[in-house]
Amino acid sequence: MAPPAASVDIEGVTDTQAIVIPDALTINGVSARRAKAGKLNGGTAAFTSSDFFKGPSSGKPKAKRWDNYISLESRSRQPSSLKGAAKYLGQPGLISLGGGLPCAENFPIEEITVKVPAPPHFSEQACKESGVVLRSGKYDVSEGKGAYDLSIALNYGLGSGSAQLIRFVTEHTEIVCNPPYEDWHCALSVGSTSSLEQALRIFCERGDYVLSEEYTFASAVETALPLGIKFLGVKMDAEGLIAESMDELLTNWDASAREARKPRVLYTVPSGQNPTGATQGTIRRQAIYKVAQKHDIYIFEDEPYYFLQMQPYTGPNSPPVPAPKTNEEFLKALIPTYLSMDTDGRVMRMDSFSKVIAPGTRVGWVTASEQIIERFVRHNECGVQNPSGISQILLYKILDESWGHDGYLKWLINLRLEYTRRRDVILAACETFLPKNIVSWNPPMAGMFLWMTLDHTRHPSYPTSTPLSIKEIEDEVFLASVGHGVLVSRGSWFTAERSGFEAKELFFRATFAAATEEKMTEAIERFGSAVRGVFGTANGNGVANGNGA
């Protein structure tokens, strides 16, 4: 892909840099704040809210209201009548025969333990040797052994998620993003695919278009399509979505030609984008935010890979860049989030524990203005309810009770270095084994994907009168790769538009998250052989004569 475009200046919108925002929460600040707040109210199905855990928001504006953007479906969601009766539960001495909550006595689980590494010794070996065992009992709270227990976690909860985990993610979000408006809230999700589905159903109607990167997360497109919502790709460069292209597309929107109203939503994966691996720099994000302001676009910031931002790539055989020495240094090294520049409250940020702890937790969270989170929670109540209580209590035990914010950030630094190592291995393999006259790539700065461009004009059919189409060459390379014993993903699987899109380049995606270093290197060698086989440079000259990356 092309190098990043120069920064843009779009007129007529607020300069988000001009607003003075109170300092972000620090890790020490958390302890002080908690000490002041006193005992956590986190009983069975206890009502909770980020408001209980946020700092003073002096000087921050209120979020914009989105009344005209809320869908028919979402507008019709009413608070549950039964859950509305929860207000009486605060009455001293009241006995409830109201809700159908089973009695904890009949949960056949007495205790759960989990063994985890003790920061900063995170390796599997270190965990075996010096890991800590965290224990959750059924009645820990009433026995004075903690703020969360199995009698609570195993019962029903409210649509926001548990108070215990909402407190942690609210604090974490304030530390990392310090949203610059007053009424931001968090709610737990069962993962970002589900968050996206719910977000689309809050903001879109059948027939709508949603903007996204030209190549995007296939599951996102496939989540939207059955809802009657189409993705429309905005051109990209090495820094991802191009702000000017988005502006142009929106400025020239022809509702009757498109048979659809002007888009109101941008779906973007700003860091380590799937599939291109592109990461939007700070200036790019600011430019895109300005375009969103100009056209009043709501932004879905899907950030599974935010903490998989890696150390700068210094090229093969260069010494690595020293790791961040402190949590503060680490946080400063991260590109600012959309949420951190969201003075309007026009961003729903989607976070997930899938990539930073484990996908099988099926726990994530969303952050947005109170109005939007309230709609999201209403939706949870009539759908997924909330994430597994077992996942929630284990995450709480690990992240809050054992590691704390300090240990969690250290874990994220460790993960950063792990992914840096993996990326460097795949890049070294590419340097060694891919024919550079055919294959080129940009070293990814975040995420788990390497996006490779193949110069289709070098295909042997090209000089002939009947050159193969890009799709046909893609087919040939894909099947040759499988024949050589390596599975890579076809670029065409990731187009934002599922019909009418004419690919101009030939792409393949490889992940460096999954296989071992040895297997990954072998896989790239196999892919190189497959490409050479298809392109007829099986003699290997391509390596020496390469002009790529």
Place this chain on the structure above:
Amino acid sequence: MAPPAASVDIEGVTDTQAIVIPDALTINGVSARRAKAGKLNGGTAAFTSSDFFKGPSSGKPKAKRWDNYISLESRSRQPSSLKGAAKYLGQPGLISLGGGLPCAENFPIEEITVKVPAPPHFSEQACKESGVVLRSGKYDVSEGKGAYDLSIALNYGLGSGSAQLIRFVTEHTEIVCNPPYEDWHCALSVGSTSSLEQALRIFCERGDYVLSEEYTFASAVETALPLGIKFLGVKMDAEGLIAESMDELLTNWDASAREARKPRVLYTVPSGQNPTGATQGTIRRQAIYKVAQKHDIYIFEDEPYYFLQMQPYTGPNSPPVPAPKTNEEFLKALIPTYLSMDTDGRVMRMDSFSKVIAPGTRVGWVTASEQIIERFVRHNECGVQNPSGISQILLYKILDESWGHDGYLKWLINLRLEYTRRRDVILAACETFLPKNIVSWNPPMAGMFLWMTLDHTRHPSYPTSTPLSIKEIEDEVFLASVGHGVLVSRGSWFTAERSGFEAKELFFRATFAAATEEKMTEAIERFGSAVRGVFGTANGNGVANGNGA
């Protein structure tokens, strides 16, 4: 409510009794079948299917196709392109750089243990003394220590749920329901509210009506409404939904007057219905199934309380009915499920672990024909994905590896006796403390709810020229109850129709699942005082002169 109507005979439909179905799977049969099947293929994101685990279906017919019933949304769901590539993963020696699955090395969880009671000693005290600790390690499978481990459970899975748990629920479903058609399948869900939401979106369009009991699960109605789907109540008696009323309603359907096409779906909670506590007997179920066949209605069988069927109620101070002595005796005591009589494949049964293990697992499953389950799984892929892997592996450890089907059925017998005890406590309290000239009830046979009818004509305003409406009296009783320190649920919260419904009786719902026996008794005493206060029989004469129950 009225006593049950006589059994119906609806002409012109197949008699489901006439088809000879192979014997149900037995617990011993499971071990033999597993031994024959050999090693479970249950690796990371392994494809699975109930077909791998079902018995021979000799003689069973194939399910009916529902092509004309599938919604626009559900029809548009395509298999994921990336997941389609999974077929290559079977190729020996292939290295995958395809899917973005994180490496288990980076999951910071080394081991999880869970302590559970050892059958048949299920009490909390017994668990403390003789409970067993079940251990899951990260690499148990490759270390030969079991068929499921954390490296699998903590990673992504497929939309069906894990092979390990699908095997267990498929076998359990075959043991309990032995569905009488060939191509039935199971898929995991994140709980039955989510299952219902997905089922509605498979079968209904905006503007449709769904039939249900006249008083029904409020969350079900609230799940449907934002989708533009309205519930329409069918009259009930003490055995729940009345088949003839359903037939009449459908026979006389006037699409233009209703501004909606004839309903295609019945939502029913056959056992211990929420809120009425009504349980449909076998003959009632057969009659309703026949009406469904006559009008080609698809049935959502929502059965969270199926295993909360209790021992027969013998009245106050009578000796209890002896508990089932064996699992076989227990299974025979259960009323047959719709799924067990579903020769057509017109039932989606929704099961959940919420009431039988714990709500916080957020794991349930659905059973239906292959066509419908395939749509359900496509939906999972673009939404909830699958339940928490942590919940899944713990359930597997408990139900499959430790208890087995034998131990699980023993647990369910234990639960049956627990709920019987609780129900008998609330009924004894009602006998003692409620004014029977005002309050009447039917002893529930299943579930967790007692449904009380208050004779509103005995309200002091009745002899006057301005009698209060049922709604107004409901208000008065509800607030008086809260004033007396007890929360009960108002009947009006549970009407299937949210507008235009004219209540003819005054109801309150109390649960006997939640509070301790002492609190429950005290709560009913308080409710009795509140009712007496409102109805002006504070002298307590009602108790002695009662004509209720």
